[in-house]
Amino acid sequence: MSNLWYVSFLEVGLIVFLSVMGVYALFSLIAIISFAPYVHSGKKKILTMLDIANLAAGDRILDLGSGNGDLCILAAQRGTRSLGLEINPLLVLWSRLKAKRRKVTGKASFVQADIWHYQFPNETSVVFVYGMPEKMDPLWKKMRTELRPGTVVVSHAFRFPQVTPEKEEGNVRLYRL
Numbered sequence: 001m002s003n004l005w006y007v008s009f010l011e012v013g014l015i016v017f018l019s020v021m022g023v024y025a026l027f028s029l030i031a032i033i034s035f036a037p038y039v040h041s042g043k044k045k046i047l048t049m050l051d052i053a054n055l056a057a058g059d060r061i062l063d064l065g066s067g068n069g070d071l072c073i074l075a076a077q078r079g080t081r082s083l084g085l086e087i088n089p090l091l092v093l094w095s096r097l098k099a100k101r102r103k104v105t106g107k108a109s110f111v112q113a114d115i116w117h118y119q120f121p122n123e124t125s126v127v128f129v130y131g132m133p134e135k136m137d138p139l140w141k142k143m144r145t146e147l148r149p150g151t152v153v154v155s156h157a158f159r160f161p162q163v164t165p166e167k168e169e170g171n172v173r174l175y176r177l
């Protein structure tokens with residue numbers, strides 16, 4: 001009898017594990033097609049992105065594809081309010097837990113959303129982006145429609161075609177809408 005309990009405990013564990021892996025794999029695939037796969041910028045690069053933006057307390061940050069939440073959390077620790085949009089619900093969950101652990105729950109929030117179907121908040125003052133090159137032009141057009149002129153946009157790795165950056169530091173570039 002006790003052996004049977006042990007076997008079903010293992011089965012339940014395996015089903016939960018495979019379900020979580022399945023959800024992760026499914027959303028990773030959607031992310032690749034939609035905007036970009038999950039690739040962490042790395043702490044050093046995130047600090048460069050935050051520095052180049054010259055953040056001020058009170059800035060409203062929008063991170064498009066917020067991954068594991070590091071950028072939003074570090075921005076919140078500099079006195080801003082940050083919002084991360086992320087398509088993968090497991091990364092959103094992870095980001096929220098991390099924000100709680102770092103005691104910035106009220107300042108860094110994460111929403112499970114598709115950036116192409118989410119109205120960007122008009123009060124945003126700085127946007128951070130790390131997306132695939134072919135998505136940069138449509139993203140620029142969406143930001144120009146929904147955000148205020150003068151909003152700062154910081155991109156890691158890829159350029160917005162036909163837009164001249166105001167500042168560059170390695171492959172981190174600052175633009176203004």
Ligand SMILES: C[S@@+](CC[C@H](N)C(=O)[O-])C[C@H]1O[C@@H](n2cnc3c(N)ncnc32)[C@H](O)[C@@H]1O
Nearest residue numbers: 031034035036038039040041065067087114115
């Ligand atoms: C290159 S990673 C960048 C992660 C993080 N911003 C960083 O710099 O470390 C791109 C992120 O965008 C997310 N993503 C892809 N398509 C998306 C979409 N349509 N809407 C929201 N997030 C998306 C991916 O899941 C991934 O976490």
